[in-house]
Amino acid sequence: xxxxxxxxxxxxxxxxxxxxxxxxxxxxxxxxxxxxxxxxxxxxxxxxxxxxxxxxxxxxxxxxxxxxxxxxxxxxxxxxxxxxxxxxxxxxxxxxxxxxxxxxxxxxxxxxxxxxxxxxxxxxxxxxxxxxxxxxxxxxxxxxxxxxxxxxxxxxxxxxxxxxxxxxxxxxxxxxxxxxxxxxxxxxxxxxxxxxxxxxxxxxxxxxxxxxxxxxxxxxxxxxxxxxxxxxxxxxxxxxxxxxxxxxxxxxxxxxxxxxxxxxxxxxxxxxxxxxxxxxxxxxxxxxxxxxxxxxxxxxxxxxxxxxxxxxxxxxxxxxxxxxxxxxxxxxxxxxxxxxxxxxxxxxxxxxxxxxxxxxxxxxxxxxxxxxxxxxxxxxxxxxxxxxxxxxxxxxxxxxxxxxxxxxxxxxxxxxxxxxxxxxxxxxxxxxxxxxxxxxxxxxxxxxxxxxxxxxxxxxxxxxxxxxxxxxxxxxxxxx
Amino acid sequence: xxxxxxxxxxxxxxxxxxxxxxxxxxxxxxxxxxxxxxxxxxxxxxxxxxxxxxxxxxxxxxxxxxxxxxxxxxxxxxxxxxxxxxxxxxxxxxxxxxxxxxxxxxxxxxxxxxxxxxxxxxxxxxxxxxxxxxxxxxxxxxxxxxxxxxxxxxxxxxxxxxxxxxxxxxxxxxxxxxxxxxxxxxxxxxxxxxxxxxxxxxxxxxxxxxxxxxxxxxxxxxxxxxxxxxxxxxxxxxxxxxxxxxxxxxxxxxxxxxxxxxxxxxxxxxxxxxxxxxxxxxxxxxxxxxxxxxxxxxxxxxxxxxxxxxxxxxxxxxxxxxxxxxxxxxxxxxxxxxxxxxxxxxxxx
Numbered sequence: 097x098x099x100x101x102x103x104x105x106x107x108x109x110x111x112x113x114x115x116x117x118x119x120x121x122x123x124x125x126x127x128x129x130x131x132x133x134x135x136x137x138x139x140x141x142x143x144x145x146x147x148x149x150x151x152x153x154x155x156x157x158x159x160x161x162x163x164x165x166x167x168x169x170x171x172x173x174x175x176x177x178x179x180x181x182x183x184x185x186x187x188x189x190x191x192x193x194x195x196x197x198x199x200x201x202x203x204x205x206x207x208x209x210x211x212x213x214x215x216x217x218x219x220x221x222x223x224x225x226x227x228x229x230x231x232x233x234x235x236x237x238x239x240x241x242x243x244x245x246x247x248x249x250x251x252x253x254x255x256x257x258x259x260x261x262x263x264x265x266x267x268x269x270x271x272x273x274x275x276x277x278x279x280x281x282x283x284x285x286x287x288x289x290x291x292x293x294x295x296x297x298x299x300x301x302x303x304x305x306x307x308x309x310x311x312x313x314x315x316x317x318x319x320x321x322x323x324x325x326x327x328x329x330x331x332x333x334x335x336x337x338x339x340x341x342x343x344x345x346x347x348x349x350x351x352x353x354x355x356x357x358x359x360x361x362x363x364x365x366x367x368x369x370x371x372x373x374x375x376x377x378x379x380x381x382x383x384x385x386x387x388x389x390x391x392x393x394x395x396x397x398x399x400x401x402x403x404x405x406x407x408x409x410x411x412x413x414x415x416x417x418x419x420x421x422x423x424x425x426x427x428x429x430x431x432x433x434x435x436x437x438x439x440x441x442x443x444x445x446x447x448x449x450x451x452x453x454x455x456x457x458x459x460x461x462x463x464x465x466x467x468x469x470x471x472x473x474x475x476x477x478x479x480x481x482x483x484x485x486x487x488x489x490x491x492x493x494x495x496x497x498x499x500x501x502x503x504x505x506x507x508x509x510x511x512x513x514x515x516x517x518x519x520x521x522x523x524x525x526x527x528x529x530x531x532x533x534x535x536x537x538x539x540x541x542x543x544x545x546x547x548x549x550x551x552x553x554x555x556x557x558x559x560x561x562x563x564x565x566x567x568x569x570x571x572x573x574x575x576x
Numbered sequence: 577x578x579x580x581x582x583x584x585x586x587x588x589x590x591x592x593x594x595x596x597x598x599x600x601x602x603x604x605x606x607x608x609x610x611x612x613x614x615x616x617x618x619x620x621x622x623x624x625x626x627x628x629x630x631x632x633x634x635x636x637x638x639x640x641x642x643x644x645x646x647x648x649x650x651x652x653x654x655x656x657x658x659x660x661x662x663x664x665x666x667x668x669x670x671x672x673x674x675x676x677x678x679x680x681x682x683x684x685x686x687x688x689x690x691x692x693x694x695x696x697x698x699x700x701x702x703x704x705x706x707x708x709x710x711x712x713x714x715x716x717x718x719x720x721x722x723x724x725x726x727x728x729x730x731x732x733x734x735x736x737x738x739x740x741x742x743x744x745x746x747x748x749x750x751x752x753x754x755x756x757x758x759x760x761x762x763x764x765x766x767x768x769x770x771x772x773x774x775x776x777x778x779x780x781x782x783x784x785x786x787x788x789x790x791x792x793x794x795x796x797x798x799x800x801x802x803x804x805x806x807x808x809x810x811x812x813x814x815x816x817x818x819x820x821x822x823x824x825x826x827x828x829x830x831x832x833x834x835x836x837x838x839x840x841x842x843x844x845x846x847x848x849x850x851x852x853x854x855x856x857x858x859x860x861x862x863x864x865x866x867x868x869x870x871x872x873x874x875x876x877x878x879x880x881x882x883x884x885x886x887x888x889x890x891x892x893x894x895x896x897x898x899x900x901x902x903x904x905x906x907x908x909x910x911x912x913x914x915x916x917x918x919x920x921x922x923x924x925x
Contacts, residue, residue, distance in 0.1 A: 102738060278595055508752040545602055552606070553613065562745035 097137035098256075098569070099342040100292060100561070107134060111252075112350055116276040124247055124270050134252035135215070142214040145183075146255075149176065150246045153224035154239065157231045161238035169232045176221050183213055188417035216256040218414060220249050222381055227263045229385055236263035244270050253347040257339050259355040259377035266354070274351030282544075283533035284349025289551045290523075290532065291341030296559030297516045299335035301509060302327045304566070308504030310478055313487040317498040321491040324503070328478045329471040330517065333362065336375065348533075360524045365462035367431040367469055378414070382407050401436070405429040415477065420485060424476040431469050512558045610744070615762035616754065617747045621717040622767075623775040625650045625671035628717040629761070632689065633768035634667060635908050639690045640901055641666035641893065643773070644683065645698030646674045651876035652698075652826045654886040655772035656915040662890030663901035665912060666692075668773030673708035676701050676806035677731035678715065683813055685723040693899055694820040697810065699853070702803045702840060703793035703832075707733050715740050770915040776879035776922075777872035784874045785867030788829040788858070792836045804843060811848045822897070823853045827865055827885060830875040831857040852897070863888045883923055 097103050111130040118126050136143050156172035159165060181189070187208055194206035227248070230236035239245040248267050249255070309316050309324035316324070340357035347354045361374035371379050387407045393400040405426060412425020443453075451458050472489065479485035505513070523532065536547060560566070621627055625647065641664050643653045649670030658666055667690075669682055679701065686692075711732045718724040728740045739745035750758075761767065795803075814821040823844060825837055834855065841853040860867055863885055870881025877885055893899045904912070 278592070506752070541598065545605075548602075549606065549609065553609070556610070556744050557613065557617070557748050557751050559748070562748060563739060564749050 097134050099288070099339070099346070100295060103137060104134075108346060115274075115350055120273055123274070124243055127252075127270075128243060128247045128250060131247065131250040131252040131255060135250065135255055138215040138256075139212070141212075145179070145214045145217070146220060146250060149179070149220060149224050150249050152176070153228050153249070154242055154245045156228045157238040157245070158240075160228065160231045164232060166232075169228060172228050173225055176225055180217060180221050183211055183217055185413070185417045186211065219258045219260055220255055222378075222414075223260050224249055226260065226381060226385060230263050236267070239263075239267065251347070251352075253343040253352070254354055257336075257343070258375075259340060259343065259357045260381050261355060261377070266352075269352050272351075277351060279537055280351055281349045283537055284345045284347070286536050286544075286548065287345030287348060287533055288342045289345075289548065289555070291338040291345060292555050292559075293338075293516070293551045294334040294341065294520065295338035296555045296561060298513060298520065299331050299338060300560030300565075301505065301513045301516075301558075302331040302334065304504040304509075304560075306331055306478065308502070310484070310488065313484065313491050315499060315501055316491065316495070316503070318492050318495045319498050320501075320503060321488050321495065325471050325475050325488060325492070329362070329467065329474050332474060332477070333358075334520070360528055362467055362470070363463055363524070363528065364466050365459060366435050366466055367428060368435060370466055370470055371428065371432075378411070382411055386410060401433045404432050408432075418480075419482055420476045420479055423482060423485075424473050427473045427476065431473070516554070516558070612762055614742075614744050614747075615765065616758050617750045618716065618743055619747065619750065620757070620761050620767075621713070622769065623771070624713070625668070625674065625773070625775070626714050626717045627669075627769075627771070627773050628719060629765055629767045630769045630771070631667055631669055631686070631773065632719065633766040634690070635905070636689050637691045638665055638902075638904060638908055639667050639692050640664040640899065641694050641696055642683070642686055642690065642692045643668040643670065643696045643698070644679050645670045646701050646704070647672055647775075647876060648698040648700050648826050648828070649696075650773055650775045651777055651872065651878075652882050652885055653696075653889065654774040654776070654879070654882045654919065656770065656774075656912070656919045657883050657886035658890040658893070659912050660890070660916045660919075661887045662894040662899075664890060664893055664899055665901065665904065665908075666772065670698065670773070671714035672710035673704060674701060674710070674714050675704045675706065675708055675731060676803050676810065677706075678711070678727050680806050680809045680813070681723045681727035681731060682718070683810060684726070685718060685721060687813070687817055688721070688723075691817070692819060693902070694822055694893070694897070695810075695814055696822045696824060696893075699823045699825050699840065699844075700793075702800070702807065702844075703795045704803065705795070705799050706802055711736055712740065712746060716743050716746065768911075770918045772915065774882065776882065777876060778879055780869065780871060780878060781873045785829060785869070785871045788831060788867075789874060790831055790833055792832045804847065807844065808847050811851060815848070820897070820899075821848075821851050823851060825855045825857045827860055827863060827877065827881075828857050828875050829867055829871055834858070879923060883919075 097107060107130070111127070114126050114130070115123055132143060135146060152172060152175055156168055159168045190206040190208070194204055197204045227236060227245075231238045239248070244267065247270055248261070248263065251261070251266070254261060306324050306328045309320055310328075313321055337358040344354050344356070355377045357376050359373040359376065361370050364370035364373055387403055390403040390406060391399055392403060406429075408425040408429030409422060410425070411428075412421040412423070415421045415425070446453065446458060475488050476482070476485045479488060526532075526535065536544060539547065620629070622630065641655075641658070643649050643655070643666060647670070650668045653666075653668055655666040655668060658664055669686055671678065671682070674682075679697070683695065715724065715727050715732055718727060725741075728737055732740055811821055813819075823841075825831070837855040837857065841855070844851050844853055856863070860870075865871075865877070865881055865884055870877055870884060872878040872881070894901075
């Protein structure tokens with residue numbers, strides 16, 4: 097079941113109504129059953145793996161309660177890691193092994209295992225790993241209540257695509273009563289609608305252009321390829337932040353607060369800042385559970401850079417089992433290393449130009465450069481092969497300026513997308529210093545109604561759904 | 577003055593009630609806006625059957641005969657010509673490749689505003705599959721009602737149901753081609769026209785009319801039984817409303833053998849012996865039809881053929897079957913006479 101589907105539009109009102117109406121002692125049970133039903137909708141077999149992960153991490157938590165048993169922790173992390181490897185990376189590893197043997201002159205036909213990736217595995221495994229590590233570190237209390245812990249890993253707004261919750265942040269919320277609160281409810285629904293707008297009107301329409309151009313980069317000119325690369329940067333932001341908005345909105349409507357996943361990342365002034373504002377729940381997970389255990393910045397500058405590269409290579413792999421993702425991750429790591437190394441030089445250059453460090457010019461240039469660097473990296477994320485990514489980047493540098501060939505959208509589609517992007521820009525600019533939902537709730541009633549109607553009808557008229565449209569799956573959805 | 581962040585429950589209750597009322601009002605206005613947006617974006621259906629917006633512009637209880645069926649109904653029968661030669665008012669409410677399941681729901685919906693003396697049902701749909709190719713075109717133009725829901729849930733492919741219930745799903749992409757006429761159609765949904773559900777075909781396709789193609793239509797046992805099931809429901813509805821049901825096979829050069837039609841008649845009479853069944857498929861000469869002039873594509877008549885056949889049909893309905901025109905208001909009589917004149921001009925061109 098995905099957020100933008102008819103089953104969900106039936107599921108959510110029933111779940112929310114049941115949650116608010118049922119006595120407090122059965123609320124969590126109701127949410128858990130609803131969450132499992134939501135998850136079962138994808139494919140019944142997936143649930144067994146989720147249940148195994150719940151049981152394994154719950155037991156590990158119990159074993160670690162008040163005791164620092166490193167072996168238990170290591171065993172649990174190894175089991176969870178092996179599961180992730182088996183379901184997500186085994187074919188990639190086999191193909192790499194085949195290529196390595198080929199380089200040694202041995203021709204071996206490696207098998208391709210027909211494994212179906214369980215929905216949300218990368219998210220709930222990381223959440224479970226985070227929990228057992230937190231219990232080991234004494235940061236989180238080991239849960240006694242199995243039902244509450246099962247709900248922590250299965251909670252339907254975030255089980256498929258995050259945000260990856262932390263035990264100390266989400267678990268206590270299952271103890272609170274969460275009575276129906278009108279403002280929280282409508283703020284949640286508003287946020288869901290805003291997410292739907294970004295997904296249906298922007299991300300999925302941009303996807304048409306991006307998919308068309310990336311499918312045959314050699315057929316297009318430099319401007320078109322650059323346009324498609326920029327369009328993908330916007331598409332993936334709209335797509336994933338839309339999912340997060342819908343997850344936070346759904347949870348928020350029922351009184352739960354999930355971790356914010358995006359803070360206008362394309363307004364970042366450096367790649368390091370970008371990663372503090374993009375997919376925050378994952379970035380902070382890597383910081384707390386990988387970067388810091390590797391030594392972080394405590395073991396000298398060189399080791400810090402190595403750690404950054406390791407973290408981003410792993411982050412790349414987390415996003416997908418292919419060399420394109422590894423390159424994307426490493427490139428982001430290299431940007432940060434290069435950024436840190438050249439910082440003094442750049443500061444001197446700005447000073448020589450008499451440009452104020454916090455002035456608009458410097459900010460704009462930095463934001464622009466960060467966007468360009470992120471966009472170049474996204475090309476590797478989007479392309480299905482390294483050759484494809486290089487063909488896009490090569491075409492931007494060397495190709496003809498423009499080739500008269502359809503990019504999949506007509507001028508009316510482009511106009512609608514441009515108008516939508518302008519709205520997104522205005523909203524993001526405002527959201528730097530203001531709460532989006534707070535601003536919505538502060539509007540007078542006619543204003544609130546008008547906002548809802550604009551978003552709703554934009555989705556229903558300009559959105560990508562129904563006959564003649566190719567509604568896209570969430571990029572961070574069922575394949576993670 | 578001291579503020580109260582948590583007002584007392586008694587003070588909260590009226591606020592909650594007020595908010596609930598506003599929420600209901602919001603949902604109602606949203607539903608109205610959605611309905612209007614769907615009406616604007618839904619394409620107009622003014623020919624090729626299912627012309628509900630024009631049908632609903634007919635005065636209530638003014639029609640003597642309702643013509644049902646598939647394209648063999650809306651291409652072959654011109655109600656204005658029938659009227660000219662018999663005084664019988666009528667309307668073709670067929671649809672492209674319309675299965676009998678949809679026809680049944682059409683008839684139920686028609687009978688909400690009309691009380692015809694007879695229903696003339698073109699019988700070729702007894703050979704159709706459960707789902708043909710035009711479910712969407714047949715059901716979308718129906719006014720929203722329990723009968724439309726019946727059609728959606730009993731006569732439409734499951735994968736089409738979402739779009740049939742919420743037709744922005746099919747048509748929201750039309751925003752790029754909207755014009756004033758689309759807004760007008762939404763503001764004034766009942767648009768009267770002279771065609772009365774008839775679709776004129778204005779040519780004879782090359783090679784048509786030289787020799788008939790006679791071959792029995794293939795239909796699975798399951799589909800045929802399903803068609804007879806829905807026919808039985810049509811028969812039951814007509815019986816309940818005291819309407820004469822007349823089954824016909826219209827003149828066609830793409831037809832089954834006489835034996836197949838005889839077998840069909842037997843099956844129909846096994847359900848209800850009093851249903852009248854007429855096989856006119858080969859009666860070109862008797863009706864006055866010239867195949868090389870009056871056929872469109874071999875299967876259907878063109879507008880001139882429809883004029884000849886409709887004139888003959890008018891005589892048949894009043895002469896042979898004894899149908900009698902009901903009294904009409906002066907205004908409606910004038911409207912029908914204007915239709916007759918309009919068609920005379922049209923066909924003379």
